Amino acid sequence: MRNPANVAILGATGAVGVEVLKTLERRKFPVNKLILLxxxxxxxxxxxxxxxxxxxKAVTPSSFAEVDLAIFSAGATRSREFAPHAVxxxxxxxxxxxxxxxxxxxxxxxxxxxxxxxxxxxxIVANPNCTAAILSVPLWPLHxxxxxxxxxxxxxxxxxxxxxxxxxxLQSQTREVIAGKAATKEVFPHQIAFNVFSHNTKIAENGxxxxxxxxxxxxxxxxxxxxxxxxxxxxRVPVLRAHSESVLIETERKLSPEEAREILSRAPGVxxxxxxxxxxxxxxxxxxxxxxxxxxxxxxDPSHPNGLAMFLAGDQLLKGAALNAVQxxxxxxxx
Amino acid sequence: MRNPANVAILGATGAVGVEVLKTLERRKFPVNKLILLxxxxxxxxxxxxxxxxxxxKAVTPSSFAEVDLAIFSAGATRSREFAPHAVxxxxxxxxxxxxxxxxxxxxxxxxxxxxxxxxxxxxIVANPNCTAAILSVPLWPLHxxxxxxxxxxxxxxxxxxxxxxxxxxLQSQTREVIAGKAATKEVFPHQIAFNVFSHNTKIAENGxxxxxxxxxxxxxxxxxxxxxxxxxxxxRVPVLRAHSESVLIETERKLSPEEAREILSRAPGVxxxxxxxxxxxxxxxxxxxxxxxxxxxxxxDPSHPNGLAMFLAGDQLLKGAALNAVQxxxxxxxx
Numbered sequence: 001m002r003n004p005a006n007v008a009i010l011g012a013t014g015a016v017g018v019e020v021l022k023t024l025e026r027r028k029f030p031v032n033k034l035i036l037l038x039x040x041x042x043x044x045x046x047x048x049x050x051x052x053x054x055x056x057k058a059v060t061p062s063s064f065a066e067v068d069l070a071i072f073s074a075g076a077t078r079s080r081e082f083a084p085h086a087v088x089x090x091x092x093x094x095x096x097x098x099x100x101x102x103x104x105x106x107x108x109x110x111x112x113x114x115x116x117x118x119x120x121x122x123x124i125v126a127n128p129n130c131t132a133a134i135l136s137v138p139l140w141p142l143h144x145x146x147x148x149x150x151x152x153x154x155x156x157x158x159x160x161x162x163x164x165x166x167x168x169x170l171q172s173q174t175r176e177v178i179a180g181k182a183a184t185k186e187v188f189p190h191q192i193a194f195n196v197f198s199h200n201t202k203i204a205e206n207g208x209x210x211x212x213x214x215x216x217x218x219x220x221x222x223x224x225x226x227x228x229x230x231x232x233x234x235x236r237v238p239v240l241r242a243h244s245e246s247v248l249i250e251t252e253r254k255l256s257p258e259e260a261r262e263i264l265s266r267a268p269g270v271x272x273x274x275x276x277x278x279x280x281x282x283x284x285x286x287x288x289x290x291x292x293x294x295x296x297x298x299x300x301d302p303s304h305p306n307g308l309a310m311f312l313a314g315d316q317l318l319k320g321a322a323l324n325a326v327q328x329x330x331x332x333x334x335x
Numbered sequence: 336m337r338n339p340a341n342v343a344i345l346g347a348t349g350a351v352g353v354e355v356l357k358t359l360e361r362r363k364f365p366v367n368k369l370i371l372l373x374x375x376x377x378x379x380x381x382x383x384x385x386x387x388x389x390x391x392k393a394v395t396p397s398s399f400a401e402v403d404l405a406i407f408s409a410g411a412t413r414s415r416e417f418a419p420h421a422v423x424x425x426x427x428x429x430x431x432x433x434x435x436x437x438x439x440x441x442x443x444x445x446x447x448x449x450x451x452x453x454x455x456x457x458x459i460v461a462n463p464n465c466t467a468a469i470l471s472v473p474l475w476p477l478h479x480x481x482x483x484x485x486x487x488x489x490x491x492x493x494x495x496x497x498x499x500x501x502x503x504x505l506q507s508q509t510r511e512v513i514a515g516k517a518a519t520k521e522v523f524p525h526q527i528a529f530n531v532f533s534h535n536t537k538i539a540e541n542g543x544x545x546x547x548x549x550x551x552x553x554x555x556x557x558x559x560x561x562x563x564x565x566x567x568x569x570x571r572v573p574v575l576r577a578h579s580e581s582v583l584i585e586t587e588r589k590l591s592p593e594e595a596r597e598i599l600s601r602a603p604g605v606x607x608x609x610x611x612x613x614x615x616x617x618x619x620x621x622x623x624x625x626x627x628x629x630x631x632x633x634x635x636d637p638s639h640p641n642g643l644a645m646f647l648a649g650d651q652l653l654k655g656a657a658l659n660a661v662q663x664x665x666x667x668x669x670x
Contacts, residue, residue, distance in 0.1 A: 150638050154489035154581035156531045156570065170529075174509055194505075195620045196491045196572055196579050198632055198646060203611040207592065207634025216637070229638035233581040233646060235491065237531055238573050244531050246489035246568040246581075257542065276538040285530045297533055299542025302551070303485050303564035311533060311568060 001068045001092060001333050004030035008067045008091065010082060011074030012036040012056055013045060015164040016096055019322035020071050021049055027326060030333070037063055038074070064089035069332070071325050072096055087123035092332055094125050094325045101126040101218055108221050111327045112269045113140040117222075118331055125328055130161055130320025131211065131234065132218040134243055137293040137319065138312055141267040142260060143223060147252035149306075150229040153215065153245050157199065157234060158284060160241035160316045162187055167240055174238070192238050199234035209234060242284035243320060244313040254306045257298040264295055269319065274298055282313035290315060291323055336403050336427060336668050339365035343402045343426065345417060346409030347371035347391055348380060350499040351431055354657035355406050356384055362661060365668070372398050373409070399424035404667070406660050407431055422458035427667055429460050429660045436461040437552055446662045447604040448475040449557050453666055460663055465655025466490055466546065466569065467553040469578055472654065473630040473647055476602040477595060478558060482587035484641075485564040488550065491572045491579035492534065493619060495651045497522055502575055509573070527573050534569035544569060577619035578655060579648040589641045592633040599630055604654065609633055617648035625650060626658055 007024065011017040017038075024031060034049055036056045043058035057063065059078070064070060064086040072079050072086075072095045079099040086093050100106040107117035108126040113136045118125060128136070135153060142148060159170040166187045173183040173193035183191040190197040201210035208216070211234040220228045237244075249255075265272050273282050274296035282294035293314035301307025314320060342359065346352040352373070359366060369384055371391040378393035392398065394413070399405060399421040407414050407421075407430045414434035421428050435441040442452035443461040448471045453460060463471070470488060477483060494505040501522045508518040508528035518526040525532040536545035543551070546569040555563045572579075584590075600607050608617050609631035617629035628649035636642025649655060 152487055152583055152638065154568075156491070156572065171513065174513060178506065178509060178513070189614055190618060191620055194573060194575055195618055196574060197618045198614065198616040200614060203614065206637070207611070207632075208637075209614075231583060231636045231638040231642065231644055233489075233632070233644060235579075235581065235646070237491065238529060239531060240529055244570075246570065248487055248566060276542070279524055279533065279535060279538065279544075281533040283525060283530055283532045285526055297542075297568070301566045302541070302543075303487065303566040307566065309566055309568060311570070 002032070003333055004032035005068035005333065006033040006035070006066050007031050008035040008037055008064060008070040010037040010059055010070060010072045010078065012047060013038045013042040014073055015160055015167065016073035016317060016321045019317045020073060020325060021047060023318070023322045023326045025050055029326060029329065033066070035063065035067060061085040064091050067091040069094070069329050071329065073321065083124055092121070092123060092125065094127055094328050096127045096321055096325055098129065098214065100124050101128060102221065108218060109328055110136050110222055110324060111331050112137055114222050114224070115331050118328070118335065127321065127325045127328065128218045128222065129211070129214040130316045131155055131157065131243055131245065132215045133320050133324050134293050134312065134314035135215065135245055135247065136219060136222055137269045137314070138264055138267065138295040139249065140223070141263050142249065142251070142255060145263050146255040148228065148249050149252055150250040152248040153232040155234045156237045156239065156244035158237065158239040158241050158243055158316055159192060161243065162200070170238055170240060188236070192236060194238060196235050196237050199236060239284045241316055242287035242313050243316045244282065244284050244311065246311055248301055248307060248309050250304050251306050251308065255308050257300060257308065260298050260308055269293060270295055272296060282311050284313050287313035287315050291318055293319055338668055339367040340403035340668065341368040341370070341401050342366050343370040343372055343399060343405040345372045345394055345405060345407045345413065347382060348373045348377040349408055350495055350502065351408035351652060351656045354652040355408060355660060356382060358653070358657045358661045360385055362665070364661060364664065368401070370398065370402060396420040399426050402426040404429070404664050406664065408656065418459055427456065427458060427460065429462055429663050431462045431656055431660055433464065433549065435459050436463060437556065443553060443556050444663055445471045445557055445659060446666050447472055450666055453663070453670065462656065462660045462663065463553045463557065464546070464549040465496055465651045466492065466578055466580065467550045468655050468659050469628050469647065469649035470550065470580055470582065471554060471557055472604045472628040473599055473602065474584065475558070476598050477584065477586070477590060480598050481590040483563065483584050484587055485585040487583040488567040489581045490569045491574065492569060493572065493574040493576050493578055493651055494527060495576035496578065497535070505573055505575060523571070527571060529573060531570050531572045534571055574619045576651055577622035577648050578651045579617065579619050579646065581646055583636055583642060583644050585639050586641050586643065590643050592635060592643065595633050595643055604628060605630055607631060617646055619648050622648035622650050626653055628654055
């Protein structure tokens with residue numbers, strides 16, 4: 001990849017696109033030319049980058065001429081339509097959608113976990129589902145140390161995972177409920193203000209919703225453990241932007257909370273927040289806007305000889321999406 | 336017990352006390368004389384019952400003369416102080432606090448689970464912790480059918496569990512955050528509006544907080560299974576009054592989701608809400624104000640041959656407190 005690179009962002013005006021732009025700026029990614037792309041509806045707007053205003057253009061098959069890096073955050077349908085054009089034009093696509101994640105020929109990467117898989121990319125790299133990405137960061141070093149046999153996860157997922165409109169819906173519904181009015185539902189099928197509900201994706205044959213099946217399959221793929229036992233329950237909570245997860249692991253070799261704490265204290269992308277005396281553990285409001293996945297509440301699982309429980313929180317828009325995409329781009333640039 | 340009974344309510348002005356009063360009225364509990372008791376601070380107020388206004392009096396050791404049934408919801412310290420006086424006066428105490436729950440001589444009862452334990456009461460019956468009570472109702476019939484070997488629970492607990500002041504704090508913080516102000520923390524140690532955090536009780540030596548240890552110990556006691564393997568993570572969410580729980584069980588005999596659904600559809604105190612096509616499952620806003628514990632999302636656990644996952648929601652103030660206490664009283668009256 002050329003350095004500095006010509007960078008295209010598809011879905012530039014969405015919740016993730018906006019964070020991609022901020023993250024490129026904050027991490028001083030070497031950008032030569034910046035091309036902001038979106039649907040017809042958002043074209044004509046301008047977004048700020050490094051002090052200058054940049055126009056958002058409607059994406060077409062010929063938008064990718066001279067582009068070295070294309071970060072896609074516009075949903076699976078647009079990814080399937082435009083990724084082949086970008087690759088043909090010579091760009092590497094880092095795709096935030098679910099379009100290519102489970103394609104065996106396409107690497108699915110969290111740099112801290114399986115950055116090495118980037119070696120075999122052929123133009124497209126998939127960015128994992130946010131819940132899977134956040135989960136993988138603290139679990140990988142524990143897996144390397146003691147081999148995880150089973151994972152049980154229950155999530156506390158923020159509105160941001162459903163985009164900027166969902167975040168606005170949480171705020172507007174909250175205002176309505178506080179004022180004694182009925183909540184207006186547009187984005188989510190159920191009231192999100194002062195409520196929790198099972199993740200709003202379709203339930204598959206196996207009884208798991210799409211989000212849960214993504215966590216299962218994507219974790220297995222990133223860990224190169226096709227048979228890893230995982231049970232996951234994905235739940236929406238009235239939180240704006242970071243996802244939290246209650247996690248139980250069973251390991252081949254017994255891992256004490258002390259050893260896990262030691263491993264996690266020096267693991268990349270992880271911040272230990274585990275203060276029992278002050279009752280201070282990972283919280284979404286403290287994970288919002290930061291790069292690291294917070295992990296804490298490390299304790300023995302009294303229900304299994306090799307069980308270890310923990311709680312984590314990570315920014316859905318950063319490590320769960322934009323940051324991980326930019327980290328992949330940085331790794332590609334260094335190769 | 337005399338029928339109709341002279342009924343005293345200690346902690347009548349608290350979140351649970353108010354629900355006890357409403358529940359006695361709604362269920363037409365045969366009340367002869369009603370004695371409302373509280374601390375000095377709340378004495379002098381009046382509460383409505385069956386169309387009449389009743390004065391709240393400051394509790395003293397002699398408040399229980401002629402009382403047949405005393406429902407206590409004023410915290411463990413007051414229960415320890417006043418329960419002996421009530422018992423001495425001839426009353427049966429149904430105690431909502433944690434004061435007597437783990438006393439081997441005192442029955443801890445959810446009528447649908449272990450109503451038979453009421454036979455051995457000697458003046459005091461303990462009402463379980465709200466999270467444990469809600470969990471026990473759907474788990475008990477499954478335990479009877481297939482013997483539960485292990486339970487893994489992650490909770491989504493409402494503000495009501497910390498009382499009326501905590502519910503008010505969730506509302507006032509929400510208003511502050513929506514207005515762009517900092518959240519004022521008085522009841523909870525962390526911001527509850529638009530946030531989730533590990534339950535605000537002290538962490539014991541074993542790494543589990545008081546709430547979690549209550550769920551473990553009380554479930555074992557009610558089920559008469561002192562060795563039942565349970566791992567629990569208690570988390571507060573910005574919901575007003577019903578608790579939700581993500582639950583995984585491992586049973587001795589394999590229990591299919593179909594069989595579990597069949598068992599739960601005719602279990603007392605349970606309402607099945609398990610509509611995959613409409614993505615409609617238990618939610619705290621739908622559990623609020625109703626007697627049944629909602630249960631759904633029943634599905635095989637792909638990570639264990641005999642695992643079964645589910646999600647439930649129950650009113651913390653009703654089945655988690657006031658309703659269960661009144662149901663115990665009804666059972667005592669029938670004996």
